[in-house]
Amino acid sequence: MQKPAALPKNPNFSSGPCAKRPGWSFEALKDAPLGRSHRAKVGKAKLKLAIELTREVLQVPADYRIGIVPASDTGAVEMAMWSLLGSRPVDALAWESFGEGWVTDILKQLKLKDTRVLKAPYGEISDLASVNFDNDVIFTWNGTTSGVRVPNGDWIAADRKGLTFADSTSAAFAQRLDWQKLDVVTFSWQKALGGEGAHGVLILSPRAVERLESYTPAWPMPKIFRMTKGGKVIEGIFQGETINTPSMLCVEDYIDALSWAKGLGGLDGLVARADANTKVLADWVAKSGWAAFLAKDASIRSNTSVCLKVIDPAIASRSAEDQAAFAKKLAALLEKEKAAYDIGAYRDAPPGLRVWCGATVEASDVALLTQWLDWAFATAKAELAA
Numbered sequence: 001m002q003k004p005a006a007l008p009k010n011p012n013f014s015s016g017p018c019a020k021r022p023g024w025s026f027e028a029l030k031d032a033p034l035g036r037s038h039r040a041k042v043g044k045a046k047l048k049l050a051i052e053l054t055r056e057v058l059q060v061p062a063d064y065r066i067g068i069v070p071a072s073d074t075g076a077v078e079m080a081m082w083s084l085l086g087s088r089p090v091d092a093l094a095w096e097s098f099g100e101g102w103v104t105d106i107l108k109q110l111k112l113k114d115t116r117v118l119k120a121p122y123g124e125i126s127d128l129a130s131v132n133f134d135n136d137v138i139f140t141w142n143g144t145t146s147g148v149r150v151p152n153g154d155w156i157a158a159d160r161k162g163l164t165f166a167d168s169t170s171a172a173f174a175q176r177l178d179w180q181k182l183d184v185v186t187f188s189w190q191k192a193l194g195g196e197g198a199h200g201v202l203i204l205s206p207r208a209v210e211r212l213e214s215y216t217p218a219w220p221m222p223k224i225f226r227m228t229k230g231g232k233v234i235e236g237i238f239q240g241e242t243i244n245t246p247s248m249l250c251v252e253d254y255i256d257a258l259s260w261a262k263g264l265g266g267l268d269g270l271v272a273r274a275d276a277n278t279k280v281l282a283d284w285v286a287k288s289g290w291a292a293f294l295a296k297d298a299s300i301r302s303n304t305s306v307c308l309k310v311i312d313p314a315i316a317s318r319s320a321e322d323q324a325a326f327a328k329k330l331a332a333l334l335e336k337e338k339a340a341y342d343i344g345a346y347r348d349a350p351p352g353l354r355v356w357c358g359a360t361v362e363a364s365d366v367a368l369l370t371q372w373l374d375w376a377f378a379t380a381k382a383e384l385a386a
């Protein structure tokens with residue numbers, strides 16, 4: 001098979017850090033107050049602006065608090081779990097690697113015995129109908145390593161007694177989060193807006209704040225996780241007074257990304273772009289003859305971290321090791337040709353490919369990528385037969 005004539009303009013299809021917005025350059029960072037204190041007026045104003053733009057673009061309710069916290073999405077999730085869990089039993093949902101990671105923390109680190117784990121294999125989702133909302137409930141809105149997301153927030157009880165925790169790092173800015181059903185939402189900047197790693201965002205509902213102020217966990221709380229003082233929430237954290245020093249370069253970049261998102265029409269524009277990118281891939285999958293989605297059911301299929309598997313019988317009939325080697329070969333061929341970087345399946349996931357379709361990716365590039373996917377498949381299969 002002949003190589004396609006054109007390469008994607010931007011071959012960055014990684015699922016994190018994700019492609020920077022179209023047109024991004026270092027020029028976007030020129031107003032960063034470098035060398036200044038983040039507690040100076042100028043630094044605090046930037047952090048506050050980042051919070052305000054986050055609220056506007058994500059349509060976060062006015063009474064929810066938004067904080068910029070250390071250690072990316074992991075930091076935000078850990079901070080929330082260590083600060084809030086332990087007062088009620090927990091339902092922990094896991095259908096891929098990151099959800100499983102939070103389960104491990106709850107069982108092995110926090111050692112919360114009264115925990116129910118609702119697991120599902122890669123490509124499927126936990127039984128949402130069996131969740132007990134008297135309990136605290138933790139789940140991943142979009143499972144980045146399997147390309148399976150929750151269909152919406154309808155399954156979450158409006159009159160719940162427990163808190164809901166949604167790790168939304170690969171959903172925010174591409175999918176609609178149902179705020180009234182969520183008490184704790186986390187994400188990092190390196191995902192759907194193509195920002196930089198390092199910082200996380202933690203969003204708390206009024207009920208989550210009530211829990212913070214009425215419950216003290218049995219375990220010690222490191223300074224980096226501490227959100228209360230004298231039994232009261234530290235409001236400054238949610239107004240840009242970060243717990244420790246942030247990178248003002250990352251903050252500037254996040255503000256740039258949010259401004260770009262606003263220019264697209266905000267959340268509607270972002271969701272539309274991610275949906276359009278995913279549709280290009282779905283239309284191609286339907287006629288490829290060799291690829292299929294890992295998520296069989298379209299209602300739970302991600303529009304960001306789209307996971308694919310090889311279903312061509314000549315490959316799919318082979319051992320798991322051979323299938324993994326074949327998928328790796330595809331990714332390596334595409335990288336060598338500069339057609340796509342970092343699209344191998346996550347290390348714990350079934351063998352295959354994962355293509356990021358969030359809003360910073362252009363549909364025209366996804367279309368070009370599909371031609372390269374067919375080329376890589378034909379090339380790798382021919383090598384196998386030789």
Ligand SMILES: Cc1ncc(COP(=O)(O)O)c(C=O)c1O
Pocket residue numbers: 015016071072073074075098099140142143144145167169170188190
């Ligand atoms: C669902 C999910 N949770 C957590 C993480 C960890 O994110 P970070 O590296 O930003 O802490 C990732 C990263 O890909 C993720 O996809």
